[in-house]
Amino acid sequence: MWLVTICVQTAFWSVVTLPLWREVIDLHRDTAPSRRLMVLPFLITAALAVLILSRLGTERPDSPLWAHHPKMAFLTLFAAVGVGLPALHAIALVQDRVRRHSPDKLTQADLRVAVVARDYIKRYLGIAGAVIGLAVLAAGALRRAVLLFDPEGDILRPAPAEAVLLYGAFFTALLLVVYVPAHLTLQRLCVDLREFHFPVAGMPAPTTSEFKEWMDGRARLDTLTQAKVSPLQQLQSSLFILTPLLSGVLAAFLPKVI
Numbered sequence: 565m566w567l568v569t570i571c572v573q574t575a576f577w578s579v580v581t582l583p584l585w586r587e588v589i590d591l592h593r594d595t596a597p598s599r600r601l602m603v604l605p606f607l608i609t610a611a612l613a614v615l616i617l618s619r620l621g622t623e624r625p626d627s628p629l630w631a632h633h634p635k636m637a638f639l640t641l642f643a644a645v646g647v648g649l650p651a652l653h654a655i656a657l658v659q660d661r662v663r664r665h666s667p668d669k670l671t672q673a674d675l676r677v678a679v680v681a682r683d684y685i686k687r688y689l690g691i692a693g694a695v696i697g698l699a700v701l702a703a704g705a706l707r708r709a710v711l712l713f714d715p716e717g718d719i720l721r722p723a724p725a726e727a728v729l730l731y732g733a734f735f736t737a738l739l740l741v742v743y744v745p746a747h748l749t750l751q752r753l754c755v756d757l758r759e760f761h762f763p764v765a766g767m768p769a770p771t772t773s774e775f776k777e778w779m780d781g782r783a784r785l786d787t788l789t790q791a792k793v794s795p796l797q798q799l800q801s802s803l804f805i806l807t808p809l810l811s812g813v814l815a816a817f818l819p820k821v822i
Contacts (some may be wrong), residue, residue, distance in 0.1 A: 575648070576698065580647055585650055588653060595658075597657055597662045598660060602797035604742070608652060648695050651691040652738075657661060667759075682750065691749075704728045707728060751793075757785060758782055761785060
């Protein structure tokens, strides 16, 4: 199980890395983001550094494989720099583009931005979730492999189940910190578009024929931009997002599964 997970996640990173970087670079050029947005990659890197440093003072789980920890450190670095950081940065780039709209000066271009931004966020959300989910699954599978190799713990010291659970919870929280602001910013643009084209202030009387057209127009815009989609519904559209925490729970409470 552990070897299969390692092979799958490495193959996924290898296939996704180059196209993702090209797309993010093009998005960065087209967006011309503000300088403060560049703080995000440093904050994410700092969070990962804190996670790594917190493990240095603890007893690491042993492994029967030669040079296991250096290899895992290299793979983790490759995943973070090659896929994780670009995907999360891309979500922030989309948010930066969306937030620049003026509620009283909206155009067709803003409507296109709202529709395209939703697809961008979904795609990058899925990529980031897949990377994180596979990493946590690999951690849980490694723990299970160590337990099978040395059930009594005489030679090896497997990581506690709670560590895998916290591992998944940490990265799930990191993903939410990036995603939720982007989602809320996009929702604000969608609502502004609806109120700009069909404002409540210009609502016809309910008894007139124009009232149905006004209501239908607002409903069409809401459907097109998905203005009424909640953060939970958006997360459910990508099952990979819940994989980190779910796999951590499985490793902690159902050790025979992983």
